[in-house]
Amino acid sequence: MVELDNEIVSVGFIMNTGATTVHGMDLGKDHVRVSIKEVFNKHAVLPIPIPSTDIFLVINAIDTLVS
Numbered sequence: 001m002v003e004l005d006n007e008i009v010s011v012g013f014i015m016n017t018g019a020t021t022v023h024g025m026d027l028g029k030d031h032v033r034v035s036i037k038e039v040f041n042k043h044a045v046l047p048i049p050i051p052s053t054d055i056f057l058v059i060n061a062i063d064t065l066v067s
Helices: none
Strands: 010-014 034-039 045-050 055-057
Antiparallel strands (some): 010 034, 045 055
């Protein structure tokens, strides 16, 4: 993931499963499902938070699918 100031905050894998939702939310155009594996900035905010799971920071999304 990259923040608006072009700082790389984490790395992960695109999960190309053909699914159109993540945590019950539509992916939307130009979005993909991603599994975060390593975080470089533990204070970085997810670009699309997951309200149903209270996950708002990248550090809390390790091994979880995000968009």
